[in-house]
Amino acid sequence: MNFALIFLIIIFSISLFFYGKSKTRSLALQNNLKLNALPKFYGYYLVLWCSIPSLVFLLIWTLFEPIIIKSIIIDNAAKLGANISDKNEANLIYEKIKAIHLGTYFGDIDNILQQSALSYSKFIGLFTNSKIVLIFSVIIGSILYSLKKIKNNNKARDDVEIILKGLLFVSSLIAILTTLGIIFSLLFESIKFFSVINIFDYLFGTNWSPQRAFVRDASSITVAEYEELKDAFGFIPLIAGTSFIALIAMFVAVPIGLFSGIYMAEYASTKIRRISKPIIEILAGIPTVVYGFFAALTVGPFFRQFGESLGLTVSSESALAAGLIMGIMIIPYISSLSDDVINSVPQSLRDGSYAVGATKSETIKQVVIPAALPGIIGSVLLAVSRAIGETMIVVMAAGLAANLTINPLESTTTITTQIVMILVGDQEFDSPKTQSAFALGLTLFVATLILNYVAQRAVKKYREKYD
Amino acid sequence: MWLKELLKNIEKNMTKEKRLKKRHNAEKRFRFYGLASIFLALLFVLILVQNIFSKGSSAFMKTAINVDVFYDPELLGVKNGATKDEILEADFFDITIETLLKTYPTNNLDEENQLIDLFTTDAELEIKNALINNSNLLGKTVSLEITSSDDIDQLHKGNYPRDLPEERRRISNFQLSIYDNFLENKKIIKNFNNYFFKNGDSRDPEIAGIGGALVGSFYSILICLLLSFPIAVLASIYLEEFAPKNKITDFIEININNLAAVPSIVYGLLALQILLATIQLPRSTPLVAGITLALMTLPRIIIPCRASLKAVPPSIREGALAVGASKFQSVFHHVVPLALPGTLSGTIIGLAQALGETAPLILIGMVAFVVDIPSTPIDPSSSLPVQVYLWSESAERGFVEKTSATIMMLLSFLIVMNFLAVYLRQKFEKRWN
Numbered sequence: 001m002n003f004a005l006i007f008l009i010i011i012f013s014i015s016l017f018f019y020g021k022s023k024t025r026s027l028a029l030q031n032n033l034k035l036n037a038l039p040k041f042y043g044y045y046l047v048l049w050c051s052i053p054s055l056v057f058l059l060i061w062t063l064f065e066p067i068i069i070k071s072i073i074i075d076n077a078a079k080l081g082a083n084i085s086d087k088n089e090a091n092l093i094y095e096k097i098k099a100i101h102l103g104t105y106f107g108d109i110d111n112i113l114q115q116s117a118l119s120y121s122k123f124i125g126l127f128t129n130s131k132i133v134l135i136f137s138v139i140i141g142s143i144l145y146s147l148k149k150i151k152n153n154n155k156a157r158d159d160v161e162i163i164l165k166g167l168l169f170v171s172s173l174i175a176i177l178t179t180l181g182i183i184f185s186l187l188f189e190s191i192k193f194f195s196v197i198n199i200f201d202y203l204f205g206t207n208w209s210p211q212r213a214f215v216r217d218a219s220s221i222t223v224a225e226y227e228e229l230k231d232a233f234g235f236i237p238l239i240a241g242t243s244f245i246a247l248i249a250m251f252v253a254v255p256i257g258l259f260s261g262i263y264m265a266e267y268a269s270t271k272i273r274r275i276s277k278p279i280i281e282i283l284a285g286i287p288t289v290v291y292g293f294f295a296a297l298t299v300g301p302f303f304r305q306f307g308e309s310l311g312l313t314v315s316s317e318s319a320l321a322a323g324l325i326m327g328i329m330i331i332p333y334i335s336s337l338s339d340d341v342i343n344s345v346p347q348s349l350r351d352g353s354y355a356v357g358a359t360k361s362e363t364i365k366q367v368v369i370p371a372a373l374p375g376i377i378g379s380v381l382l383a384v385s386r387a388i389g390e391t392m393i394v395v396m397a398a399g400l401a402a403n404l405t406i407n408p409l410e411s412t413t414t415i416t417t418q419i420v421m422i423l424v425g426d427q428e429f430d431s432p433k434t435q436s437a438f439a440l441g442l443t444l445f446v447a448t449l450i451l452n453y454v455a456q457r458a459v460k461k462y463r464e465k466y467d
Numbered sequence: 468m469w470l471k472e473l474l475k476n477i478e479k480n481m482t483k484e485k486r487l488k489k490r491h492n493a494e495k496r497f498r499f500y501g502l503a504s505i506f507l508a509l510l511f512v513l514i515l516v517q518n519i520f521s522k523g524s525s526a527f528m529k530t531a532i533n534v535d536v537f538y539d540p541e542l543l544g545v546k547n548g549a550t551k552d553e554i555l556e557a558d559f560f561d562i563t564i565e566t567l568l569k570t571y572p573t574n575n576l577d578e579e580n581q582l583i584d585l586f587t588t589d590a591e592l593e594i595k596n597a598l599i600n601n602s603n604l605l606g607k608t609v610s611l612e613i614t615s616s617d618d619i620d621q622l623h624k625g626n627y628p629r630d631l632p633e634e635r636r637r638i639s640n641f642q643l644s645i646y647d648n649f650l651e652n653k654k655i656i657k658n659f660n661n662y663f664f665k666n667g668d669s670r671d672p673e674i675a676g677i678g679g680a681l682v683g684s685f686y687s688i689l690i691c692l693l694l695s696f697p698i699a700v701l702a703s704i705y706l707e708e709f710a711p712k713n714k715i716t717d718f719i720e721i722n723i724n725n726l727a728a729v730p731s732i733v734y735g736l737l738a739l740q741i742l743l744a745t746i747q748l749p750r751s752t753p754l755v756a757g758i759t760l761a762l763m764t765l766p767r768i769i770i771p772c773r774a775s776l777k778a779v780p781p782s783i784r785e786g787a788l789a790v791g792a793s794k795f796q797s798v799f800h801h802v803v804p805l806a807l808p809g810t811l812s813g814t815i816i817g818l819a820q821a822l823g824e825t826a827p828l829i830l831i832g833m834v835a836f837v838v839d840i841p842s843t844p845i846d847p848s849s850s851l852p853v854q855v856y857l858w859s860e861s862a863e864r865g866f867v868e869k870t871s872a873t874i875m876m877l878l879s880f881l882i883v884m885n886f887l888a889v890y891l892r893q894k895f896e897k898r899w900n
Contacts, residue, residue: 173719185740361496423739424830
């Protein structure tokens, strides 16, 4: 249906383009008047007026039609006496009604379902018909309006450009909409979560085991139940595990990344630079699921065997394996950023240092790096934010149980791992367990936002200093 | 503290030559650290690639067993000279069991089962398809290559140790003796593994393939491209060429920079809440995956697009304006075509990242076990990276090589895309100096 409508709109637009072009041309010839724009702009003008309002209307209609139909049908079913007490049941009944309508339902059909299905078919028909009628009136209305405009010899080019500029502006607004979407979707569920679990119990609890929190009616929990619930959602072990793995990653990535950045910027010949820089950047291009596979199937078991041969007990999901591989993934972020940063330190600083007799490494250590420090710190912070937001490596290679430990050979879990574990498979909506994933997401979002903000400020300040 | 004093004293007592030598040694050490860390990073790329290739390359071949099949019309319950439809209707179970049991003498039911276990669970289908493709075979005996079970496949490829005690092996002694017998009679052959590319997911490694994941990834990336490329180009044109310097513009820019750094899993949460729970798009589908990836890729494309628009020198714009073009004409007729190579290469790199993205797709339910190959973007499906994740969680040994081979496919797509991006940039981009 929608495709047919879009096709029709396109056909209309194309024919209107040629109509507008020839119409204005003949108008100008007949009345011997000077057009205010090239004839093709009148064509464009008609095309924009024909397509944009109708497409926007179609989009909005398509988005809201199912929601409206659903609420009408469920209201109807409730009036008919269907037993609808919560959202899940309503969804179930709605799916059944839809299946009956499509003829794919094979369970028992009672009177209520039968009637609802009939009214569902009726509403679908009604909505489709009214959609077609409305779309056509939108198209006809906007065509009439724009035809009147071009008959009056408007400044079509200016008008087209104003519309297009609006289109450009709207496209750039998508970024704001995405941010708003993220904030709202995270906040919405998080607020529900924090209305059950006290935010301080969440932030300072030392026990994380959401599997203990079964579905229960969040509005009526007793004090005893709450005591148990609050014990299930303590954030401390997660942030500890996350920072621990990120710390291990930084121990690997910072020295290797920084030294290779320095070498690339200060020592390497153009030939070495040309070859090795893209190869190191391959590390950033490899999908993280590949690192996760490597960490879980090769590095983890290797560490365990190695540890056993030394008489140590190493978990096959050790924080060390996950952190090490994550560190390797992060190397190129640090190396290329610090390479850039070091390159933008002015040559005069180095020359001054050489002039008083310092060797190259002394110059780097005592002049270049201190000068580039804000930028380097910025790049490390960006890498940290990448590390705590990284998901697949830890999902595959780190553990699931939330242990408070500082032993890198044991398994720990992270924020991202828990989000995946809670939301994978079927979720019960409106349970504190599902909502807790959104609370974790919000925490992660805020943490990375702060880190990125600080890092970008640091890099920017540094750049301004030497520009 | 005292150590520092001591070192200072030692340094003071050194001769000039000695001190210089020490400084030069420090220089050499420093240089060595730099070289070593580059070398370490390169070494790791090598280890990773070598590890994946050595594990995965065997998945492109499959082990098959030569079996003589007699298409007995009686056993099939069809007449001689039956039509294709009749053959399609026929039950091939009995003939399959009979054929497989004829390959080796067995004494009891247990041994029979063990013998049948050496062949793929799809043996019936393979026997049936051979007859459907050539209905003249009815009533004749032909030699078919029946795919072996995963255990025999892994044993034959040498991925499975046979010198373990029997109770720790998945293959019994009896099965081993059958295998050796087959091997002696040259019945075991290696074929190109067409199942790996053709089939959807399966619980049995020998018939599991990435067909469904390939199609799913293709649809997702296509939708991602169709949504993100036009919006990103329009948005960057606006921000770079038309946007007034005001608070709204600043706010948009801050938003784009932040979105580029938001962890991908947060986009999964966004999709779960907005696309699935609110708008109620179908779960596990490439449509939702494509929209999610598009939102994620958008800022990552806008940033290089803006950079390439910025790189076009102002003289181009001024030249166009000077001969009477409008602002729009100067941008769309002159600046955008010149910035196009950079824009395209930025888009391709953004898409390559989207192709490898896993976490948001897991949250929107693409981890569901999907056997069928999706025919439209609104069918449930998997995608290549999610398939890697799913298979890596499976216990069967055969999935290890399948996972590695999937990674090889994924990496080769990424390499092709990145080379394309570099090629576009180097071939078509103008240098303004």
